[in-house]
Amino acid sequence: MSATYYFAIVGTNDSPLYEAEFGVQRDESKYLNQFVVHAALDLVDDAQFMSNACYLKTVDRYNDWNVSAYVAPSNTRLMLLHEAKADEAIRLFFTDCHELYLKTLLNPFYESNSPIQSQTFDAKVNTLAKKHLL
Template sequence: MSVTYYFAIVGAADSPLYEAEFGVQRNENKHLHQFVVHAALDLVEDALFATNSCYLKTIDTYQNLNVSAYVTPSNVRLMLVHEVKSEEAIRAFFAGCHELFVRTLLNPFYDPSMPIQSRAFDAKVNALAKKFLI
């Protein structure tokens, strides 16, 4: 079974800071995942009023794709497009990615308004995906 995951970090001003795809690619339009995440951003804002948790679980579905979200205290959204997966595995993946993002913010050479283009960050996110998602 080939499953594709799409992960995006969206800044407080709705600017994309990071994106990655995991798993085996199928014959899908690569921009479909970006569209699904963009469409779900408004639902993240609505879901924030219903809970005080950072992890918002599955907030949207499109065909057979689910969108889960995690919102940091600074309103940065971590979004994951996935098929059926354990909520605990997704929560653990988000927690690990949030920790990596905070470590990146603590780097004095990182400009928070710019996308993350670190190979080390990318490798660590991929390791988290292999550990919890794939």
């Protein structure tokens, strides 16, 4: 069975800017994934003041799932719901996704804190997931 991942970029106003699922997903788990990640936002806010690092590792657990977080200097949160314990691979995934997000912010046609609907962005995130996570 393949590993499953749910990735979200959450803006400064706690609204999702981007969501993606990797690996095998069940339809009924989509909303549960969103709920678990959203519930972990308060823990991310607490953990970011305890560390100087952007990558906060695992900040929450739900049953067999872990929630890892990466907080950008702009307070945008990159969140990953996962089963596996692969801290280095997740850190590299977050770092590459943050760089990709920064390139999106530099686009004059992108409005900050609005949902990212670019198919190119989606394809690149999926490529990064295959490279680091799957």
